[in-house]
Amino acid sequence: MHWLFGDQLGPHFIASDEDGPGHDTPLLMIEARSVFRRRRFHRAKAHLVLSAMRHRAAELGDRVTYVKADTYREGLARAVGSDPVTVHHPTSHAALKLVRSLPHVRVGPPRGFLVPQGDFAAWADGHGGGRLRQEDFYRWVRRHHDLLMEGDAPAGGRWNYDHDNREAPPRGQKVLQVDAPYRPREDEIDDEVRRDLDRWERDGDVTFVGHDGPRSFPATRTEARAALKRFIDRRLGTFGPYEDAMLAADPAMSHSLLSAPLNLGLLDPMECVEQAETAWRSGHAPLNSVEGFVRQIAGWREYVWQLYWYFGEQYRHSNALRHTAPLPTWWQDLDAEAVRARCLSTVLAEVRDTGWTHHIPRLMVLGSHALQRGWDPAAVTDWFHRCFVDGYDWVMVPNVVGMSQYADGGRMTTKPYTSGGAYLNRMSDLCGPCRYRPRERTGERACPYTAGYWAFFDRHRDRLARNQRTARSVRQLDQLADLAEVRRQERNRGETPP
Template sequence: MHWLFGDQLGPHFLTPGEGGPGRDTPLLMIEARSVFRRRRFHRAKAHLVLSAMRHRAAELGDRLTYVRADTYAEGLKRAAGGRAVSVHHPTSHAALRLVRSLPQVTVAPARGFLTPMADFTAWADGHGGTSLRQEDFYRRVRRDHDLLMDGDQPVGGRWNLDADNREPPPRKATVLDIGRPYRPRESEIDDEVRHDLDRWEKDGDVSFVGRDGPRLFPATRDEATAALRRFVTHRLTTFGAYEDAMLAADPHMSHSLLSAALNLGLLDPAECVERAEAAWRAGNAPLNSVEGFVRQIAGWREYVWQLYWYFGDDYRHSNVLRHTGALPDWWNDLDADALEARCLRTTLAQVRDTGWTHHIPRLMILGGYALQRGWDPAAVTDWFHRCFVDGYDWVMVPNVVGMSQYADGGRMTTKPYTSGGAYVNRMSDLCGPCAYRPGDRTGEYACPYTAGYWMFIDRHQKRLAGNHRTARAVHQLDRIADLPEALRQERARGDAPP
């Protein structure tokens, strides 16, 4: 028997070889209710995962045994008894511990990624386990997979076109003038899932956060490939320039919205980057957009996956900044209506309503606010894991602990990623109608991000003074006359909704 986890749903998990199942091997999938009892997940995320699993079960028919059980161990015992079971390497440390604790289960190599773990380990060990910069790894992946290459050199002469992909949104635009993203049609399976989730909540068995409107993300292979085609055809062209821009009325901008489908295993990363490259070679998309998309998948996504395993399970407990603040109730409950700060209110409402925002609101608005206030990075990581439809342990531990909260002290990134209101004002239309002013540090209209940024720099000035990328900000502390008053006011605010 071959066991499929709920994020191993694409055809590339069933092809023979490297421990994969034979063409006639019986398949098993287990829907474990205990997963939803342990954490307060976003309702839309629970819906998407269960819908995807049940759709896949319907596609596989009699070949697959679908078990609804309280736990994975119970489901495995009921379906397989003492039979031998194989499974591809799971995507979390907890799941890997589980399958390795079961003597009947054999773990095969991971699928759904471009680089074998052993190859990354050899590369990382060759760097002494330090200075593992994403850019260096990204270039290796490009060479190994012949992505956007002209012989042994990058097409266009540059590896990274990020400098071309930092444009603010077009002036006076409220939305980008491009086609809307792919949206699936719900099926009877979605109705069944929604009915089950309603019943579980009514019985008090589980509790969710956020809203479960019409399903917005692919739950089947056909839907995922349709979403990929639509992105490459209609949205990839403008993706690059506005990759980091934000508009209040356009949460999607030109982003692909493929992360959920990729992380469910419905798409293989190779097909995504190869389709994008083909669009460029056919003259249908500019190089800066294609390279930016390729870097997100073949660079960043791959890098995050590999670091999750290379750094080990203890990495999640990193907290060099010694941040221990508790997440406030308005944050945990996604209570966007309690907020006046427009950027945070808009972003938190997007999470509440859809379980998704693109990477800049995640990093600079949500993550930046948490970092400035000194919240416990483990709690912040758990929140991102639970509240995003594309959030999995392997995704969020490096992204939040390392990138967003700088809790590892620089093992993953070269500086903390946080800013004052000026950055948000430059890259969005969020500040204009806001109750606060991005340039004000003190007073009634002081921006919580501007004051919060200097509060963070002041709190960690000794550490940041030794980093060439943050030393300038530390040197400015003594030159800001109103800074003591700004810090006093911001500390007095505490965890009150901004």
């Protein structure tokens, strides 16, 4: 029998080869309620995962044994006893530890990624194993898989089109003029899942945060392929220029919204990047948009997966900046109405209502605020894991510990990713109606991001002065006539919502 975890739902997890199950191998799926009991997950995330698992079981029919149990161990014992079981390499350290502790379970290699872990380790060791850079890895993957290549050179003569992909949102437009993303239709399986979640909450067995429904993301392979096709055919062309921009009334803009089905295993990354490249070569999408999308999947997503395993289990405990403040209740509860800063309130409401925002609100609104406030990076990581529909341990540990919170001291990125209000004002329409002013550091109208930016650099000036990418901001600290007031103001702010 071959065991499928809830994020191993695509056909590539049961395709026959020397390391995988054969066409007639019986399959096992275990729905373990303890997973939802351990953490206070977003309700939409719980619904999506269970809906995807149950849809997959319905598709597989008699070939799958579907067990609802309290724990994985209990479900495995009920389904197979001590009979041998195979499973593909799970996506978290905890799950890998579990399956390796079971004597009758044989663990095969990971699927759903482009680079074998051994190949990445060899590449990383060849670069010293310390300060690794995504750009170097991305170029290596492009060459190795012949992605957007023209012989030995990158397509168009450039590896990186970031310079073309940093435009501010179009002025005067509340929404980007692009076709809407794919949205699935719920069915009786979704209704059943929602009734079960309601019952679990009524029984006091499990608690959730956030809103649920209607389902916004694919839960089946058919839906995932339809979402990919719609993005490639109707949205990819405008993705690149505005991928770093934000609009209050248009959280999706031209983003693919494919991270959730990718991370459920419903899509394979290679099919995504190959279809994007085909769109460029056939003249249906510009190279800057296609390269930006390929970079997200073959570059960043792959890089994060590999670093999660290469850095090891202890990486999650990194805290180079020694941030220890707890997450406030309003943040934990996704209480967007308690927040007066329009950018943070808007993004927090998006998380509450859908369990999703694109990468810039995550990094430069949510993550930046947590970094400026000095919140415990482990708690921030756990929050992102629980509250995002595409959040898994392997996704969030490097993304939050390494990039967002700079808790690894620069092993993953060259600088902390934080900004004042001027950046948010330039890259969004969020600041105009806000009660705070992006350029003001002190007083009643002081932007919490602008004040927080300078307070953060002031607290860590010794470390950041030694970094060539942040040294200039440290030098500017002593030119601020109101620095003492910024310090006093930020000390008195406490954890009241900004």
